[in-house]
Amino acid sequence: MATTIQVSKGLAEELKKRKLFDNESYEGIIWDLIEDTLELSEETKKSIEKSRKEIEQGVFYTHEQVKKKLGLN
Numbered sequence: 874m875a876t877t878i879q880v881s882k883g884l885a886e887e888l889k890k891r892k893l894f895d896n897e898s899y900e901g902i903i904w905d906l907i908e909d910t911l912e913l914s915e916e917t918k919k920s921i922e923k924s925r926k927e928i929e930q931g932v933f934y935t936h937e938q939v940k941k942k943l944g945l946n
Contacts, residue, residue, distance in 0.1 A: 891902050
């Protein structure tokens with residue numbers, strides 16, 4: 874069920890500024906804002922920690938290495 878909410882002119886202007894494309898709905902903007910404030914899942918936190926450890930151990934590719942491997946040089 875859809876509902877209507879009342880917002881101030883200032884908030885409406887702020888929402889307009891946050892549109893990534895002209896036909897983006899205010900609902901989409903609000904969902905993006907909510908998503909940005911949600912806590913990371915445990916799986917995501919573990920993945921980030923694993924990646925940090927790999928970087929500390931030197932297990933990563935530089936941009937130049939990736940470009941060379943993909944033949945983009």
